[in-house]
Amino acid sequence: MSDTHARTISYVRSSMIAPSAPPTAQTGVVKWMRENLFSSALNAILSVAALYLIWTVVSGLVPWLYHSVWIAGSLTECREVLSVVAPLAEHGGGCFAVISERWMQLLFGFYRYDLYWRPISVFVLMFVAVAPILFADRLPRQMLWFSALYPFLATWLLWGGSFWLPILAILGFVVGAIAARLAGSVAGMAGAVAAGVIAAVGWWIYATPMISDSLHRMVAASNMAEQQEAAAATINTATDAIAAIEAQQAEVQERISDLEVRKNELLATLQVAEGEQVNVSPEQKDEFEHAVASLQGARFGLNALNRDVFLLQKQVTEARSLLSSIDSLPTWEADLPKLQADILAARAALPDSVRNMVAVEEVDPGTPADVIRALSLVIDAEQKAAQARAALPDDLLALESADDAPLGTDNDAVEALETVIAAEAAARQARAELPELVRNMMSVDEVDRGTPAADVSALSAVLAQETAAVSLQQNIDAAYQQIGRMGLEPVGSRDFGGFMLALIIGISGIVLSLPLGVLLALARQSDLPVVKYAAVAFIEVIRGVPLIVWLFTASLLLKYFLPKGTNMDLVLRVVVMVTLFSAAYIAEVVRGGLAALPKGQYEAADSLGLDYWKSMRLIILPQALKISIPGIVNTFIGLFKDTTLVGIIGLLDPLGLASAIRASTEWNGVYWELFIFIGVVFFVFCFSMGRYSLWLEHKLARGHR
Amino acid sequence: MKKSVLLGAVAVVGLTAAAASAATLDDVKARGKLNCGVSSGLTGFSQPDSNGVWQGFDVAVCRAIAAAVLGDPAAVEFIPLTTQVRFTALASGEIDILARNTTWTFSRDTDLKFDFIGVNYYDGQGFMVPKSLGVTSAKDLDGATVCIQTGTTTELNLSDFFRANNISYQPVPIETNAEAQQQYLAGACDVYTTDASGLAATRATFEAPGDHVLLPEIISKEPLGPVVRHGDNEWGDIAMWTLNALISAEEMGITSANVQELAAAPTNNPEVNRILGTEGELGAMIGLDNQWAVRAIAAGGNYGEIFERNIGENTPIGLARGLNAQWTEGGLLYSPPFR
Amino acid sequence: MTTHTEPPKAGFRLSQLIYDTRYRSITIQVVAVLLLGGAFYWLMGNTVENLRVQGKSFDLGFLSNRAGYDINQRLIDYDSNATHGRAALVGILNTLLVAVLGCILATVLGVIFGVLRLSKNWIVAKLATVYVEGFRNVPLLLWIIAIFAILTESTPEPRDFREDGPASMSLFGTIAITTRGIYVPRPIFGDGAPTLLAVFVLSVGAAIFLRRQSVARQAETGRPPMPVWQSILLVIAVTGLFFCLQGGVSATLFGLVQIGAVVSVALVAFGLQKPATAALGLDGAVAWTVGGLFAIAAAAAWQFGIAGTVWPAAQSALAIDTAFAPSVAWEFPTMGRFNFEGGVQLGNPLIALWIALSLYTGAFIAEIVRGGILAVSKGQSEAAFALGLRPSRTMSLVILPQALRVIIPPLISQFLNLTKNSSLAIAIGYMDVRSTLGGITVNQTGRELEGIVLVGLFYLTISLLIASSMNFFNNRVKLKER
The missing domain is CATH 1.20.5 (Single alpha-helices involved in coiled-coils or other helix-helix interfaces)
Structure with a gap:
């Protein structure tokens, strides 16, 4: 090498010249802008337009957000703070104080404050339960067991109740599986499925309430006395505590009034200052903000006290109702057999005509009253006509027309005859117009009077007793449930609200609708015309009608479709409707997945000699579902967003809560702040799920090639 | 029994309410809670505070009834209802009483098979306009755009009023008060019409309440009252006489402050004694104990106190008693005697 | 064996x-x-x-009872004395109106933003992404309410349009954009309208004919056909010119025709005199002068002799007055006591619902369009570039036709969703069928079973109709596999 070097001719460069910097137009920001923003005239115009758009939005929004007030007790106070802190802000400022006061409510609804750990743990556990499904390749399969148990655990945590309830519900599946196995050895696949379903449903409907009730009774019997003592103690301590807090409340209240006075004084001086065009100094602003903050701090303190009082009151209410249940249980239990014996006796004593009836509507109403009245009028008229005819002179007695009267009959008699004939005709006419039922009756006594009124009233008395007995039985069961509860305090679904409610409806809708949707998709692909068209009809009807109409169906019409007196919880009704609704959409997604599988997979499964269910379970569905996951996630996002509609039927979803919050005098008039908060939370949820679905799509797409 | 078996599975997780089969009173007592349907948000009448506790004028009626029946004003489950589902909820037994600013009309009382137990607020439909429009009477509103809250009797009254006066208008029906308020303030309508109490409550929260005036015309009668199902007269009586007890209490000067004292020993006023159970057996006649009215009054005070605390002149809403004053003071409140 | x-x-x-x-x-x-x-x-x-x-029955009789409430936005006559059935019909038409408008705008927005998301322009692509994600991930109900509020907050009140008010009407004082909606002039069709329509139809026919011919010529000669924009321009030019000629301009036209007639008579006369002067042996300036005089004489004879009698006769025989009468007169909105009066009001609820539905559905359609475009393999556009097609033509001739096959099926379901989502109209007071029949009517009559079932049936019918018609279209553009 060196040799070559030595002989290098001097005018040839010995080393490469260092690359010179590209022209400024080809480097850095300029290059990037040239390539990405101004590559052509059209692009340049678009870029400028886009920048202008961004500027308009930002210049309007940012000052508003910047000046927003986060600490204030009401909208009026927000305005006061704004008038002092940013009197010149053109767009004013947001009043996000409403969020800092109410965000818990927007998240949890009216769920009891001291029980927030329950929905929170449900939410956290959800990720544990979902992880093995979402990241199937990275986590152990055993975790799927937890996913299977999760729905029961979550339901129990959210609604509370005795700890054996979820266990009993899970046992239903075990019972079903055992029945299916037993039947499977005798009756084949179809028989096994049927037996499993019947056994499981039978378990849930008959065995579960029975076992649960007897467990409650057992527990109640063992600890009734303790419970009674505990409840009495609770009432005492809670009442004392409430009294103590009330003293504090008065104190805090006084402080609040003082602070309010101080704030108002400050405000007055500052506003005068403004009127005189004197600038408010930053110190004064700080002072005012500080005053508002300490006022709001005191208010929060009062609020916390109020909350404690509220919780204590709830405890007292619970304890009182427990005590009253314990008190009345012996009477109820003594009354029930008596009542039942009475009912048996009363029923036995009922007349034959009504003995076996279970509703007053079943009795024979007999001929309607107005028909009877018409008949009696006709009969009256006929009788009167007959009497009038009898009163006629003898020679006219049998005549049917006045023209037949012998000559020389006096005019009065002829007239009387005419009247009689007219009356007879009218009566005949009236009779012809009677309903057929009574047309040929000659006496009112002949009509069908139906069940005698006395019998009906006896029946309705018995029926009333029976309802009373049923309700007594319910009361006794409820009392035992209350006394014998071992587990979590029950929370009514009426207390659910905000994003928690949206998530509950969305998630349970999707989870429950998955199996149904898969079945529907399979049914739609079926070779059996009846099954296929039933599935098609179901899917199209559900998808063809907006969710809002289905929600109205749930809240207004379901009572028509279910047996009389059934009363389902509104949240449950909504979940059922949402499940049916999303099942139709899931079915279409899964159908897409099924259609995307190459035909060879179906043929391969057939050629292995697998029967339909086995080939579906082992070959087709695992692949089809994997393809469908992004679609399912998208359906879920849609469903989650659609939960905002339940506000229209009176559930307190985030939007419903927003209007409830606005109804308070403090926050009436707050508009954008609540919407922005709700929108942002929705966006965070949906956007992250959407990203997951995209990620999955990429991953699956790679795996498929 | 059949239906409870049918839904046994779901009942397990406590999701179904028991069917309203027996008398409402028994149901309420067994449940230990009163299910009360309220508006999902109406300023001054029913609104949840930051702890989720319902407050308001309608809410107070329910609390009084709960106190009378169950001895505990907190033993109420408040069920927020929209205008569209309120009657269904009552008819199906989901709630025991509907205290949701519901106007007492012929067809609701008869056709829908409900019973109004009285009137707790005499209202009427009014108009609010910006002062700058210079309108002094609703009859000057020919050609105006009117914001209405939909789903109530309001839109029918409005239509009738303009038709009767032979003037035209453009309706802008809006479902919630919040949107209606926003539209009105932005000038999307010249007039906002709803119950006069609602107008006052809305105006009170404006940035500049003085820039808006309520027109003198009240174009309808809106007797708002609690509603129960038709046919359960025992329950209806309890609700009705609890309301009457609140009204009478104001007339007789019984307040939440002095009620315990007055109930401790018979006073000189026999009617006060009868209400407070120190004389006679009125409580037993409606299936309660003799202290029922004492508890109802102690819960939130008499009618006047409830009014003053929730919507009265010292609240931001600032409604005058007007028609809702006692009959002795020129109002329409007139409780039948306790005898 | x-x-x-x-x-x-x-x-x-x-x-x-x-x-x-x-x-x-x-x-x-x-x-x-x-x-x-x-x-x-x-x-x-x-x-x-x-x-x-409950003592009720399934009875649709309530539809013929008096409704008693008023509806602001309506396509057919309605007042509070009309029946519940008519109110339902008004609602149905309103639903259809917003659904049709929404589908059109949503498609336009979707295509634009779908293409923009793929744009090489960084800021535009990001902006399109923000739009798509923002609308896809926030509930529609929120968007409807928000857009309604923004529309009212950002526009001036009608009273601002008074003489001394701060606002003024747009487009030379013809259109007023207010908090209550947009007021546009109302067209009142005059006698000339049928002629205008005829001219329009004829010009469309002519444009189509020319285009066809040029396409056929392309097959023969290879010359590029007449571009579509030229055909459209032709139609616009012809119809527009005729529209301008009508009404106030018809007198001018009359004059023009007369001048034309005179000129042509003169020219004809001038042409005719040539053989005569030649025969007479005249030439040069003399011939010109004679010819000119002759032409002027002929023209004068025509104008004062024949035209005076022929033209009015022709005019009446051809009904030219009617044909050239103004086809449209405009009724302009003017500020009244409270509101603009006259003109057509496009209410804010309609506009807000329309925009909200279109933006929301447009975001979904944008994703569909983007997916469809990405589904066309890159080789297709490379091949098109290799053939020397410009990017715009590549898009319109190569990419979009192939992408359409992927786009259309999900597009159909988006149209369905839009139609169903229009049932949220009540939130902002647009009186669609859910608000009239399924809302106020049900509230007033207590007929919830019948009302809700009817509303459901209506949506079901519409959905099935849209689905089947779009499936029909889909089958037509589907790739014919051989």
Whole structure:
């Protein structure tokens, strides 16, 4: 090498010249802008337009957000703070104080404050339960067991109740599986499925309430006395505590009034200052903000006290109702057999005509009253006509027309005859117009009077007793449930609200609708015309009608479709409707997945000699579902967003809560702040799920090639 | 029994309410809670505070009834209802009483098979306009755009009023008060019409309440009252006489402050004694104990106190008693005697 | 070795119903029919029973009762004395109106933003992404309410349009954009309208004919055909010119025609005199002068002699007055006591719902369009570039036609979604069928069963109609696989 070097001719460069910097137009920001923003005239115009758009939005929004007030007790106070802190802000400022006061409510609804750990743990556990499904390749399969148990655990945590309830519900599946196995050895696949379903449903409907009730009774019997003592103690301590807090409340209240006075004084001086065009100094602003903050701090303190009082009151209410249940249980239990014996006796004593009836509507109403009245009028008229005819002179007695009267009959008699004939005709006419039922009756006594009124009233008395007995039985069961509860305090679904409610409806809708949707998709692909068209009809009807109409169906019409007196919880009704609704959409997604599988997979499964269910379970569905996951996630996002509609039927979803919050005098008039908060939370949820679905799509797409 | 078996599975997780089969009173007592349907948000009448506790004028009626029946004003489950589902909820037994600013009309009382137990607020439909429009009477509103809250009797009254006066208008029906308020303030309508109490409550929260005036015309009668199902007269009586007890209490000067004292020993006023159970057996006649009215009054005070605390002149809403004053003071409140 | 089994000879056994595939399907179907029928019977039975207990019946008679409420936005005549049935019809038309408008705008927005998301322009692509993600991930109800509020907050009130007010009307004082909606002039069709329509139809026909011909010529000669924009321009030019000629300009036209006639008579006369002067042996300036005089004489004779009688006769015979009468007069909105009066009001609820639905659905369509474009393999555009096609033509001739096949099926379901989502109209006071029939009417009459069932049936019918018509279209553009 060196040799070559030595002989290098001097005018040839010995080393490469260092690359010179590209022209400024080809480097850095300029290059990037040239390539990405101004590559052509059209692009340049678009870029400028886009920048202008961004500027308009930002210049309007940012000052508003910047000046927003986060600490204030009401909208009026927000305005006061704004008038002092940013009197010149053109767009004013947001009043996000409403969020800092109410965000818990927007998240949890009216769920009891001291029980927030329950929905929170449900939410956290959800990720544990979902992880093995979402990241199937990275986590152990055993975790799927937890996913299977999760729905029961979550339901129990959210609604509370005795700890054996979820266990009993899970046992239903075990019972079903055992029945299916037993039947499977005798009756084949179809028989096994049927037996499993019947056994499981039978378990849930008959065995579960029975076992649960007897467990409650057992527990109640063992600890009734303790419970009674505990409840009495609770009432005492809670009442004392409430009294103590009330003293504090008065104190805090006084402080609040003082602070309010101080704030108002400050405000007055500052506003005068403004009127005189004197600038408010930053110190004064700080002072005012500080005053508002300490006022709001005191208010929060009062609020916390109020909350404690509220919780204590709830405890007292619970304890009182427990005590009253314990008190009345012996009477109820003594009354029930008596009542039942009475009912048996009363029923036995009922007349034959009504003995076996279970509703007053079943009795024979007999001929309607107005028909009877018409008949009696006709009969009256006929009788009167007959009497009038009898009163006629003898020679006219049998005549049917006045023209037949012998000559020389006096005019009065002829007239009387005419009247009689007219009356007879009218009566005949009236009779012809009677309903057929009574047309040929000659006496009112002949009509069908139906069940005698006395019998009906006896029946309705018995029926009333029976309802009373049923309700007594319910009361006794409820009392035992209350006394014998071992587990979590029950929370009514009426207390659910905000994003928690949206998530509950969305998630349970999707989870429950998955199996149904898969079945529907399979049914739609079926070779059996009846099954296929039933599935098609179901899917199209559900998808063809907006969710809002289905929600109205749930809240207004379901009572028509279910047996009389059934009363389902509104949240449950909504979940059922949402499940049916999303099942139709899931079915279409899964159908897409099924259609995307190459035909060879179906043929391969057939050629292995697998029967339909086995080939579906082992070959087709695992692949089809994997393809469908992004679609399912998208359906879920849609469903989650659609939960905002339940506000229209009176559930307190985030939007419903927003209007409830606005109804308070403090926050009436707050508009954008609540919407922005709700929108942002929705966006965070949906956007992250959407990203997951995209990620999955990429991953699956790679795996498929 | 059949239906409870049918839904046994779901009942397990406590999701179904028991069917309203027996008398409402028994149901309420067994449940230990009163299910009360309220508006999902109406300023001054029913609104949840930051702890989720319902407050308001309608809410107070329910609390009084709960106190009378169950001895505990907190033993109420408040069920927020929209205008569209309120009657269904009552008819199906989901709630025991509907205290949701519901106007007492012929067809609701008869056709829908409900019973109004009285009137707790005499209202009427009014108009609010910006002062700058210079309108002094609703009859000057020919050609105006009117914001209405939909789903109530309001839109029918409005239509009738303009038709009767032979003037035209453009309706802008809006479902919630919040949107209606926003539209009105932005000038999307010249007039906002709803119950006069609602107008006052809305105006009170404006940035500049003085820039808006309520027109003198009240174009309808809106007797708002609690509603129960038709046919359960025992329950209806309890609700009705609890309301009457609140009204009478104001007339007789019984307040939440002095009620315990007055109930401790018979006073000189026999009617006060009868209400407070120190004389006679009125409580037993409606299936309660003799202290029922004492508890109802102690819960939130008499009618006047409830009014003053929730919507009265010292609240931001600032409604005058007007028609809702006692009959002795020129109002329409007139409780039948306790005898 | 072969095994030979005799087919079982035995007759039908009961167990075959379960084990024999031939019969099993029948068994399953019979069971399914029984179960479905049972469920249906149970529901119906419950409904009948519950209705009976409540003393109600399934009765549509309420549709012919007086409605008693007013509707602001309506396409047909309606007042509070009309029936509930007519109110429902108004609602149905409103739903259809917003659905049709929404589908059109959503498609336009979707295509634009779908293409923009793929743009090389960084800021535009990001902006399109923000739009798509923002609308896809926030509930529609929120967007509807927000857009409604933004529309009212950002526009001036009608009273600002008074003489001394701060606002003024746009487009030379013809359009007023207010908090209550947009007021545009109302066209009142005059006698000339049919002629205008005829001219329009004729010009469209001519444009199509020319285009066809030029396409055919391309096949023969290879010359590029007449571009589509030229055909459109032709139609616009012809119709527009005629429109301008009508009405106030018809007198001018009359003058023009007369001048034209005079000129042509003069020219003809001038042409005719040539042989005569030639025969007379005249030439040069003399001939010109004679010819000119002759032409002027002829023109004068025409103008004062014949035209005066022929033209009015022709005018009346051809009904030219009617044909050239103004086709459209405009009624302009003017500020009244409270509101603009006259003109057509496009109410804010309609506009807000329209925009919100279009933006929301447009975001979904943008994703569909983007997916469709990405689904066309890159080689296609490279091939098009290699052929020297410009990017715009590549998009319109190569990419979009292929992408359409992927785009259309999901597009149909987006149209369906838009139509169904229009049922949220009540939130901002747009009176669609859910608000009239399913809202106020149900509230006033207590006929919830009938009302909600009717609303459901309406949406179902519309959905099925859209789905089947779009499927028909889809089948037509589907790739014909051979």
